[in-house]
Amino acid sequence: MASPVYVEDREFIITGSIGVAGYPDDGISTDTLLSNADAAMYLAKQVGKNTYRFYTEGMNERAAERLAMESRLRRALPKNELYIAYQPKVDLKSGYITGAEALLRWENDELGAVSPAEFIPLAEESGQILEIGEWVLRQVCHDLHTLDKNGFGDERIAVNISSRQIRREDFARQLTGILREYKVEPTRLKIEITESLLLSEDSHTIEVLQALRRMGVELSLDDFGTGYSSLSYLKRFPFTEIKIDRSFIRDIESDHSDKQLCQAIIAMATSLKLKVVGEGVENHGQLDFLRNYGAHSGQGFLFSKPVRIDEFITLIERGPFPLSA
Ligand code: C2E
Ligand code: MG
Ligand code: MG
Numbered sequence: 431m432a433s434p435v436y437v438e439d440r441e442f443i444i445t446g447s448i449g450v451a452g453y454p455d456d457g458i459s460t461d462t463l464l465s466n467a468d469a470a471m472y473l474a475k476q477v478g479k480n481t482y483r484f485y486t487e488g489m490n491e492r493a494a495e496r497l498a499m500e501s502r503l504r505r506a507l508p509k510n511e512l513y514i515a516y517q518p519k520v521d522l523k524s525g526y527i528t529g530a531e532a533l534l535r536w537e538n539d540e541l542g543a544v545s546p547a548e549f550i551p552l553a554e555e556s557g558q559i560l561e562i563g564e565w566v567l568r569q570v571c572h573d574l575h576t577l578d579k580n581g582f583g584d585e586r587i588a589v590n591i592s593s594r595q596i597r598r599e600d601f602a603r604q605l606t607g608i609l610r611e612y613k614v615e616p617t618r619l620k621i622e623i624t625e626s627l628l629l630s631e632d633s634h635t636i637e638v639l640q641a642l643r644r645m646g647v648e649l650s651l652d653d654f655g656t657g658y659s660s661l662s663y664l665k666r667f668p669f670t671e672i673k674i675d676r677s678f679i680r681d682i683e684s685d686h687s688d689k690q691l692c693q694a695i696i697a698m699a700t701s702l703k704l705k706v707v708g709e710g711v712e713n714h715g716q717l718d719f720l721r722n723y724g725a726h727s728g729q730g731f732l733f734s735k736p737v738r739i740d741e742f743i744t745l746i747e748r749g750p751f752p753l754s755a
Pocket of ligand 3: 652653673675676709
């Protein structure tokens, strides 16, 4: 399977996810064996694909749970169970809110609030992310008008985009269409993508990102430091901002290597003329550190949790956050 396949001079790499169930321990009938092998294959996909898993007891229940969750998620949009929460990004020199990150929320009758960390991967795997992602973009455009009407026409909203969305042939065209339809300037929008999305460095992704940047959309590299953190990404892709992952900010005061890492990231980004955002700022010690080393913005519970649009507007109206304890 590792050998590439050629179609019309283009090289394709194909990977496989394999589930294994053995007779007679994992089932006597063909049906049971196949369904157990299927459950094992799902786990192989879940742990990152291109691997194999053997069937173990309990796998079927988990696979059934996943399936139930997937079909609930399918009804989430028509049932109006999704909404966007906005988390302010704060300028670390002035304390003013310069924009927000749009974070998807799912409130289900039976399951309660489900974390996007849980349902986004599911939506990606089932392909639902395309429809949900489009809804997010539309909702954000709608909310940008609400911001405008309240006199906040400068704030930029950042939207998280997953790999599946960007790999779509026509993502740039789709986005242009939505912006036109809602009469929203591309300069009001920022796209956040995670490092892991760039691993393949395929030419399509580069082209899409360059097209977005030419339109005036800003590009932010999310969760920086958790993947390969390759400097070549920063050179090859037209980013305007990087976000230092929460895991490095958490122990920034006590952990010497985290401290040095953050310092190095800020210095490197600044010399590349990129803006730096610290994610997950929860206390004044972390805030002081980021300010002292010259990070441009901060985002985290210290300032605000992600809130609904009307509450976000109230936050902006309140004026700058105090930056010292
Ligand atoms: P992310 O883009 O890195 O988002 C930041 C996460 O950190 C959010 O979690 C946010 O609520 C959380 N956070 C912010 N400040 C703090 C803090 O001070 N302390 C702690 N402990 N956490 C903080 P959330 O909302 O659960 O989102 C998780 C991930 O789900 C996001 O990570 C993003 O990758 C993904 N996601 C969220 N919304 C969307 C979306 O609309 N589309 C796509 N494709 N992915 C999304
Ligand atoms: Mg993000
Ligand atoms: Mg992040």
